[in-house]
Amino acid sequence: MKKILLLSAEVPPYTIWAEVLTQKGYRVEIFPEIQEAGERVFFSLPDMILVSEGLHPELVKDLIFALKCDLSLASLPILLIVDPEKLPRIDWHEYFVDDFICEGASSEEVISRVKLALLRAERLADNNPLTGLPGNTSILRKIEEVIHDDGEWAVGYVDLDNFKPFNDAYGFSRGDEVIRMLARLLVNTVEFYAGPKGFVGHIGGDDFVFIVPLDVADKVAQEVIQKFDQLVLNFVDPEDRERGCLLTTDRQGVLCRIPWPSVSIAIVPVWAGRFKHYGEVAAVAAQLKHYVKKVPGSTYLIDRRKEERP
Amino acid sequence: MIDDKRREVKKKLRTLKGLPTLPPIVAKLTRMIGDETVSAPQIAAVIERDQVLTSKVLRLVNSAFYGFPRRISTVSNAIVLLGFNVIRTLVITASIFEMMQSRDVGLWEHSLGVAAVSGILARDLGLENPEEVATAGLLHDLGKVVERASLVEDYKKIQEKVRNEGVTWREAEQEILHMDHAEIGGYLLNRWNLPERLVEPVASHHELKKARRFKVETAVVQLADILVRARGFGYSGDPWVPEPEEKALKLVGLDEKKLEVLLPQMEVKFYELKFFTEEIREALLEKNPAT
Structure with a gap:
């Protein structure tokens, strides 16, 4: 079973997303406290992280950077949840994420994005950069x-x-x-x-x-x-x-x-x-x-x- | 001196969309690909009989994406590296000639003949890779396909000039395009990253002195072109047989004695090829009785 960490406030729509993802067979844990989540991530790696930018903008950026760059977990998919109004101002160079989900996204969209990101990670994770073959x-x-x-x-x-x-x-x-x-x-x-x-x-x-x-x-x-x-x-x-x-x-x-x-x-x-x-x-x-x-x-x-x- | 016409032609070559193939060849290949009992080498054998498909396959395998720039010069090697699925996609997406003229088939037959004779001469000379020289022979008039498909207005003018003034196709090209089909073909093959050992014989087959590294291969293609015209196999734009360059005859060591030995081999090849070209010609007539 794929494990997904959802770093967000424990309110709708996030609780609803967690519910529908659970119904689809994912194990979902919500962490409203980013620091607590950080520890959790480092010691027991999930298969995917969904993180709400609004939760704590600076810390979110740091956590993503640490995971993706310092730990070379480039293959761990991270999806950023953002307020659609903020999109024009986001500099994607600062976020080492694989995709984003808008705050108002439907449950169907969330499920599809999650599935797709996991598939993509599977395809890329272990592949040799020279030949593209599995490692x-x-x-x-x-x-x-x-x-x-x-x-x-x-x-x-x-x-x-x-x-x-x-x-x-x-x-x-x-x-x-x-x-x-x-x-x-x-x-x-x-x-x-x-x-x-x-x-x-x-x-x-x-x-x-x-x-x-x-x-x-x-x-x-x-x-x-x-x-x-x-x-x-x-x-x-x-x-x-x-x-x-x-x-x-x-x-x-x-x-x-x-x-x-x-x-x-x-x-x-x-x-x-x-x-x-x-x-x-x-x-x-x-x-x-x-x-x-x-x-x-x-x-x-x-x-x-x-x-x-x- | 700035030559606007040359610049215009080259610009068109740079933005070239895709060259059309004879519809019956694409139909035949599509049929073969759908048939599970047909193997990759059998498909390679048909692709090798079309200059446009051959140039596409070679362009793909020598592209930066596949990572073998200027290395692969034969269809059989290309297919091993690209794989069946890629070839399938290539064939399915091949564009075809919308309006066929019987001289389109003539040019294609001529190219096939030159490929076969280039192979025979290369083998006789003991060159290392006769298949590669045959490929150069197949592609030697690719420039004419380009004129026909993408420089349509100029193509008509060239055609008229040849008909009305009795000049050779090449002379008419130079007057109208300020360059000839050899240069056009060479320019494209070079842009497509094909190996130099293919580009040079195509670009220099009418002027041996332009070839620097692959003189023998270039001479082979020139003589094959002349022999096939003299034999009257296919049609390459005008009815004249050009004179071979002394240097070419010397490099290939072609004299009457050798010709006596090689001509029967060539006839066998022409005879084999006829089965294929007639099949394609008939399929065309069925679809398009006007030609």
């Missing part, structure tokens, strides 16, 4: 979900080989392009073979995770590898492509010939009862990665040990 929180949640599912799934751990020297040779922005390319490639391939059942997350840097039904895992991995090797050429300078490698200097100042990035994929099959915890999945993936990394070029390995299977 670690969502990845963990998704892995936990398939571990306890009855179906047979595959969790693929994807990363790049020789990415650092590539970054060193061409600079970070070219590196970012390759990361975005890999992200788009994973999303489209997973979408093609698994449709809405599939999932792609971005752990960070050049590390990605995908989750697909087990029976398409090989196909996804093969296609990602084949397409990546083809696409990466677009990001290598023509001179280096002709030479067949990148030239960089290592820490000793010695000139090295380095191949351009390739992709490694370790696939862990998951079925009901195989794992209890997502950490076990990652551990198996780490073992596989150890072998995958020894093979030069793009490659994938799927854990075929099935003896534990019921």
